[in-house]
Structure formats: structure tokens, C-alpha cells
Amino acid sequence: MTLELEKLTNEIETMAQGAYRRREATNAVLEELMRRLRAHRTAWDTLEEALGRAMRELDMKWYRAARPLDDREPLDAVVPPPHPPAEATLVAGDGSQILPNRHGAYLYSVINVGVIVYYHGRGQAPFQTTYPTLDYPNGDHPDEDTFVDKGAIINLRRDKAEIETLVEVAYDYLDESCPVLALLDQRLLYWPVGSSGAEEGQRVLLSWQQAMSRACDGGILLAGYIVRPAKRSVLTMLRTLDILRPAFDKTQLEQGGREPGLTDAALFRRLLVEPGHRSKVFVDVSQHNNDFRSRDPRNEVCFFYLNPGRSGRQIARVDIPYCVAEDPAQLEMVHGLIYNQCQIMGDYPYVLTRADELAVISGRDRENLDVMIGNAMEKYGLGAAVTAKESGKQVARAGRTRHDGLRRR
Amino acid sequence: MAFPDNGQTLQEIDDVGNEIGRVLRASTIGFAVGSRVNQLSEPSFGCLVKAQPVDAREAIYGLIFDMHIDDDPLVRRLILAENPRQSVIEDQRNNRLIPIEMSALTVGYRLNGALRHGLPPRPPLNLDPVMLCVDQDEITAFTADPGYLRLILRAAGSQVPVDQLLVAHIRHTYEQRGQDAAWALATIQELIELLRSDYELLVPTLEAISDALPTLPFIAELEPVR
Numbered sequence: 001m002t003l004e005l006e007k008l009t010n011e012i013e014t015m016a017q018g019a020y021r022r023r024e025a026t027n028a029v030l031e032e033l034m035r036r037l038r039a040h041r042t043a044w045d046t047l048e049e050a051l052g053r054a055m056r057e058l059d060m061k062w063y064r065a066a067r068p069l070d071d072r073e074p075l076d077a078v079v080p081p082p083h084p085p086a087e088a089t090l091v092a093g094d095g096s097q098i099l100p101n102r103h104g105a106y107l108y109s110v111i112n113v114g115v116i117v118y119y120h121g122r123g124q125a126p127f128q129t130t131y132p133t134l135d136y137p138n139g140d141h142p143d144e145d146t147f148v149d150k151g152a153i154i155n156l157r158r159d160k161a162e163i164e165t166l167v168e169v170a171y172d173y174l175d176e177s178c179p180v181l182a183l184l185d186q187r188l189l190y191w192p193v194g195s196s197g198a199e200e201g202q203r204v205l206l207s208w209q210q211a212m213s214r215a216c217d218g219g220i221l222l223a224g225y226i227v228r229p230a231k232r233s234v235l236t237m238l239r240t241l242d243i244l245r246p247a248f249d250k251t252q253l254e255q256g257g258r259e260p261g262l263t264d265a266a267l268f269r270r271l272l273v274e275p276g277h278r279s280k281v282f283v284d285v286s287q288h289n290n291d292f293r294s295r296d297p298r299n300e301v302c303f304f305y306l307n308p309g310r311s312g313r314q315i316a317r318v319d320i321p322y323c324v325a326e327d328p329a330q331l332e333m334v335h336g337l338i339y340n341q342c343q344i345m346g347d348y349p350y351v352l353t354r355a356d357e358l359a360v361i362s363g364r365d366r367e368n369l370d371v372m373i374g375n376a377m378e379k380y381g382l383g384a385a386v387t388a389k390e391s392g393k394q395v396a397r398a399g400r401t402r403h404d405g406l407r408r409r
Numbered sequence: 410m411a412f413p414d415n416g417q418t419l420q421e422i423d424d425v426g427n428e429i430g431r432v433l434r435a436s437t438i439g440f441a442v443g444s445r446v447n448q449l450s451e452p453s454f455g456c457l458v459k460a461q462p463v464d465a466r467e468a469i470y471g472l473i474f475d476m477h478i479d480d481d482p483l484v485r486r487l488i489l490a491e492n493p494r495q496s497v498i499e500d501q502r503n504n505r506l507i508p509i510e511m512s513a514l515t516v517g518y519r520l521n522g523a524l525r526h527g528l529p530p531r532p533p534l535n536l537d538p539v540m541l542c543v544d545q546d547e548i549t550a551f552t553a554d555p556g557y558l559r560l561i562l563r564a565a566g567s568q569v570p571v572d573q574l575l576v577a578h579i580r581h582t583y584e585q586r587g588q589d590a591a592w593a594l595a596t597i598q599e600l601i602e603l604l605r606s607d608y609e610l611l612v613p614t615l616e617a618i619s620d621a622l623p624t625l626p627f628i629a630e631l632e633p634v635r
Binding site: 118119120122123124125126128343344345346350353354357 | 486487496
């Protein structure tokens with residue numbers, strides 16, 4: 001049965017009214033924060049004092065803010081897009097996975113990483129490739145139930161495979177005369193969600209940080225591109241100025257500002273009006289970033305906001321490691337090349353779109369893989385079938401076909 | 410004719426270079442060919458092609474009557490950008506696997522080495538290679554008898570643009586047979602015979618042939634009088 005849309009009409013209207021009211025409420029807050037940003041545009045000492053006090057007195061487990069990377073640009077800096085280098089190599093990677101399906105005929109998982117190498121300024125077709133890997137219970141997982149239950153680990157391994165593959169491929173293109181930008185479509189300040197205590201999560205985190213260090217060793221311009229960022233670090237930084245006022249309830253800062261719609265992106269949307277313009281570079285202030293910095297100071301994650309497109313409505317965040325952020329020339333190349341990529345599609349890096357396309361495992365791919373595995377199993381008399389539940393789903397979701405007639409004009 | 414070590418004839422080796430794609434889907438009356446962009450420079454509307462199963466003694470001949478170049482959401486998005494970059498165009502054409510689809514109308518087949526103008530006993534299979542017929546001897550042999558024209562005409566009323574297909578085929582074959590005016594005139598004469606009860610198709614076809622082959626002698630004299 002299809003979704004009966006008319007039954008949702010009233011709810012949709014209520015939803016739109018609620019969104020409008022929230023926007024009106026947040027507008028006033030954002031205007032105040034914008035005034036504060038401008039008023040403290042070069043108040044480096046005041047900011048340092050407030051942030052220092054917050055980091056000393058607040059629980060860093062909950063306090064997440066930002067600090068200015070340096071005093072080269074004011075807090076409200078609006079940096080127009082620089083010309084990208086005449087030639088550069090852009091390597092972009094993305095990953096996808098098939099999680100184990102208890103109801104499938106065979107139990108397995110797949111991780112597929114797609115990589116594209118784009119030769120900026122050379123007018124030639126990019127190089128593309130994929131790296132698929134198959135895992136199954138008679139591999140490292142003797143217990144089938146354990147294999148199914150640890151589907152989350154596959155997501156972690158996919159993240160690990162993404163950055164390691166990206167950096168390895170980027171190494172193949174190192175050339176002193178031509179910069180190499182390695183681009184991911186996710187944050188660089190990686191933290192294994194929900195598994196921070198798990199052994200596998202810590203292994204993946206360490207591998208992630210090692211890959212970042214290796215990128216830095218090779219002079220690779222590593223960057224993570226995040227659309228619709230939900231970070232509130234700069235807003236928290238501005239609110240942290242209140243800690244210098246007497247009688248301020250500083251525990252508010254540990255809550256990180258939970259008002260819906262109040263994000264750094266909402267603030268910078270007001271500032272970065274023109275396509276290609278970027279914000280000042282900030283450093284993430286959090287326990288996670290402390291961990292990154294303690295293992296390799298060059299990996300401390302910095303970020304800037306970017307207006308990537310024609311519409312001017314979207315704001316993206318670009319994460320870069322400290323080793324890139326601290327060098328104005330490298331920062332300029334990252335800014336110029338990423339915006340150059342965004343211009344191809346209008347508002348999103350072309351190479352990331354293509355990397356996603358290469359990585360994605362379609363339903364048809366999965367069907368074909370099932371057939372291949374089924375054929376291999378049959379050779380050993382190990383034929384199996386999907387469960388009745390899976391079979392029922394497939395039948396009900398298969399869609400309908402139309403009789404095409406005799407195809408006469 | 411010298412034979413290479415693997416037993417292939419020189420003709421077969423030449424054919425490899427003339428591959429324009431592979432069979433996507435097929436029926437007894439025609440087949441669709443999937444091609445890469447770099448295979449698109451040679452085949453054109455009205456060309457004679459052959460689907461070549463593994464057995465080189467068999468082939469199914471067809472005339473290209475349609476070419477499709479499909480889009481997808483990414484291409485539509487790129488169209489909106491001003492002046493797409495060369496590297497992006499190269500990426501779309503060389504890396505993204507969107508096959509160019511050509512449709513061929515079956516006009517004959519070869520079985521056990523013998524050419525026949527009729528529908529084949531079975532269609533070609535998916536992924537059978539499809540070759541452009543460029544060998545003059547082969548084209549001359551296939552077009553020597555105009556019997557295959559009946560198979561083109563029976564497609565009238567379908568999606569096949571029969572009048573334009575006939576014109577393109579005659580012009581193309583005339584050139585490939587070494588500007589063989591005698592063949593062209595005989596073929597046109599046969600068309601007049603076959604279409605004598607279908608002036609709606611015959612008249613525009615002859616007019617288009619006159620435009621396409623203005624140097625062909627006596628063509629005006631062959632036009633029917635109502």
C-alpha cells in the first residue's frame with residue numbers, strides 16, 4: 001500500500017509553521033552572536049582568557065568549542081576564492097558497505113571503496129578504480145550470530161578503508177611540481193560513534209590518525225568536506241566570552257547550545273554571502289581533538305566554512321589538519337581547488353560525487369553478488385535460500401510492470 | 410590468403426578492428442547494440458552491421474536505424490554548468506559507463522557460410538560482438554540481390570523511419586561499392602516495383618534519393634508517374 005499523503009496534510013502544515021517560528025526565534029539570537037563576532041574580531045587576548053578559563057573549569061567531556069588558529073585574519077574574515085594552482089592532482093575517496101543480512105541466503109559483508117584521481121588543469125579523463133573486500137563467517141568470525149551482531153564494526157572498517165586507501169592512492173601521485181589534494185566526504189576529527197570503548201573502535205581510530213600522519217609526511221593536502229554541518233563550536237566560542245562576566249552560569253557552555261537551527265553554518269550563512277568565500281580558520285576545541293593533537297600535533301583538526309555554490313544558501317565545512325592550516329600557501333590551494341571543484345557541479349565537489357558513484361553498491365550489484373556466491377556454494381552442495389520473511393519482502397517490493405502492447409508507432 | 414597461427418582468417422582479424430559494440434538485447438527482427446563513445450566515429454545511420462556469434466561462419470546482418478545517447482541525473486546537472494571542462498567531458502565519455510545504444514533492423518543472416526535475405530533462425534545473444542561491414546566484397550555479396558529490401562519495407566509503420574533508412578542505406582552502399590551506379594539504379598528500380606501500391610512511401614523516398622545522389626544518371630527517368 002502506498003503512503004496516503006492526504007492523511008499527513010495537517011501535520012505538514014504544522015511542521016512548516018513550527019519551522020517558521022523557530023527561524024524567527026533563532027534570527028534574534030544569531031544577530032546578537034554576529035554583533036559579538038564583529039565586536040571581538042581582533043580581541044585575541046580576551047578570547048584566549050575566556051577559552052583558557054573554560055578549558056580549566058569545565059568538563060572537557062562536554063565542552064566543545066573553537067579557537068582562532070592565528071591572528072592573521074580577524075574572526076569575521078571573509079576570504080574570496082583564490083585562483084587554484086594551474087595544475088594539481090585531486091584524489092577523492094568514498095566507501096559503502098553491505099551489512100550482513102540474517103535473512104539472506106548467505107551470510108557475508110562487503111566493503112567497497114571508490115577512488116577517483118582528477119588531473120586538474122590537464123584536460124584529460126580522470127582515473128577511477130574501486131577496492132572491494134568480502135568478509136564472511138568462516139573467515140575471522142567463526143560464530144554466525146557474532147558476525148551478524150557486529151554489523152557496526154563493518155561501518156568502522158569502511159571508514160578505516162576509506163582514509164587508508166585515499167592516502168595510499170595519493171602517495172602514488174606525489175610529484176614535487178604538482179600539489180596533491182586528498183578529499184574525503186566526512187569530518188577529519190573521526191571518532192568511532194557508540195564504540196569509543198570498544199577495542200575495534202580504538203584500533204580504527206589509531207589507523208585513522210596514522211593515515212593522517214602519513215598524509216602529512218608526504219605533503220598531501222588532506223581535507224574533509226562536510227555538507228550541512230551541524231557543528232556549533234564557533235557559537236560556543238562566542239558564548240564562552242560570557243564566562244568572564246560575574247555570576248555567569250558556566251555549565252550552560254557544557255550543554256553546547258541545543259537550540260534547533262543554531263549552528264555555525266547559520267551564522268556564517270550571514271557572513272559568507274558570495275560563492276567561494278571562506279571564513280577564518282578555526283581549531284576544534286574538544287577532548288577528541290586533544291587526543292588527535294597528543295598523538296601527532298600535526299593532526300590537530302582545524303576547519304573553515306565555505307560558501308560553495310551559486311545559490312548562496314548552502315554553507316559547507318572543510319576540515320584540514322594543522323599541518324595544512326598553518327601554511328597559508330597550502331590553505332590557499334585547498335580553498336581554491338575545492339571551490340574550483342564546486343563550480344563544476346554548482347555547489348558540491350565533482351570528485352566527491354564521482355567517488356560516491358564509484359563506491360555505491362546498488363541493489364543490482366547485490367543481486368549479482370548473491371548469484372555469484374550461490375553458484376560457488378552450489379558447487380560444494382551448499383545451496384541455501386532466503387528466509388520466508390526476506391522472500392515476502394522481495395515479492396511485495398518488486399513493483400509492477402505494464403503491458404507494452406505491440407510497440408507500433 | 411595467408412592464415413595466421415591461430416586459424417583465423419585475415420577477414421576475421423580485420424573484423425576485430427571494426428567492432429562497434431556488443432549486443433545488449435535482441436529479437437528475431439532486430440537487435441540493440443551497446444557502444445562506447447570511442448566506438449562511435451565509424452557507424453552511422455543506414456550502415457550495414459553484423460552481429461557475430463562465436464562461430465565465424467554465422468552472422469546476423471542489420472541496418473542501423475536509430476542511435477540513442479541517454480542521460481542521467483549527473484549529466485543533467487553538468488549541463489547546467491557553463492562550459493563544462495574538458496576533463497569532465499572526458500570523464501563522462503570515457504569512464505562513466507553509459508553505453509550509446511544503436512538499434513539495428515535485421516535484414517539477413519549467414520549460416521554455414523551461405524548468405525540469406527530473411528529473418529535468422531535465432532537472434533544473436535547478449536554480448537555477441539557487432540561489427541561494421543566495411544569489406545567491399547562482403548557488402549557487394551550481401552547487396553547483390555535486393556531481396557533484403559522486403560525486410561526493410563515490412564518495418565513500415567513501426568518505429569523504423571523506413572524512407573530515410575532506405576535513402577541512407579542506398580547512398581552509403583553506393584559509395585562502398587565504388588560508386589556503383591548500376592547497383593543503385595537497379596535497387597531503386599526494385600523499390601519502385603515493391604512500392605508501386607504505396608505511393609505515400611515511394612514518392613518521398615525517391616525524392617530524398619534524388620537529393621542524396623544528384624549525380625546518379627537517369628534517376629529522374631525512374632521516378633514513377635501517377
